[in-house]
Amino acid sequence: MKTLIGGYRPYELGIFKNNDPKAEVLTDFLKHKIREYLETGTEWFIIQGYTGIDLYAAQCILELKDEYAAGLAVLKPFHDFEEKYKDEEKILLNKILAECDFHQYIFEKPYSNPGMFRQINRFLIDHTDQAMIIYDEETPSKTRFLYNEILEFQSNNPYNIERIQFDEINTFIDSRYDS
Template identity: 65%
Template sequence: MKTLIAGYRPYELGIFKDTQPEAEVLKQFMREKVRAYAETGTEWFIIQGYTGIEFYAAEAIMDLREEYGFKFSVLKPFHKFDDRYKEEDQLKLNRILEASDFHNFVFNRPYESPKMFRMINRFLIEHSDQALIVFDEEVESKTRFIYEQMLEFQENNPYNIERIQFDEINAFIDSAYER
């Protein structure tokens, strides 16, 4: 089973430093999700290398993969897609790439036009069996585009989508305080 992970960038969540409490909560949350998917048969996790949810998931994947034996790949959208990343984020991405079992580009060339994103999303969806996506319709985001394509694909194909909304993350926070 191959699981695609997608979600918000940190700035879309009001997170500007990894040390913010919100970032720590999301890292813990993603760790629990990765663990649950590993326990139900995910053999490969797929991310694109975006900051935010994908980086938090990658941390969990790197921490848990020895315990569970799954693998992970980073399929960057196109050449130079991360050129605008801050140096700190570029270093994190490089660590993630080094730790991945496979990494490559969906398009083996630089960005050319907005239509590339739709083709990239389609490729990722078609090459995964299910998706874990952090997306709440109440918060506008670019994540909406891949989510809508997942729904379109799901209409004619067996494709499980677990959409995480902020209510679920808040419930996770509440349960953490109860422990």
């Protein structure tokens, strides 16, 4: 089974430094969720390589490789998509690319028009069996486009989606950190 992971960028969550405690908590949460997916049959995880949830999840998957046999694929949307990343984000992405099992561009060219994003989302959905999306409608995000595309696809096709909202993350925090 192939699982697509997507979600917020760090700035959308108020995270502006890699050592922010919120990033650590999200990483703990993602590791917990990824472990659940591994234990229920996920063989491949697919991310796009965006900062935030994508890269946090990739780090977790790579850390869990000693315990589980699962692949990590990074399907970058198009050439130069990460050119606006901070240097530390570029270093992290390159580290993940060096350690992942597969990486490639969806479009073998630079960004040229907004329609590319819908095509990218559709490609990702067509090449996965399910998705884990960190997205809460109360907090706007570009993730809504991917989420809505999955819902549209799901109306006529078998496709599992787990949308994780902040309430679930807060419950995790309460159970793990407030003891």
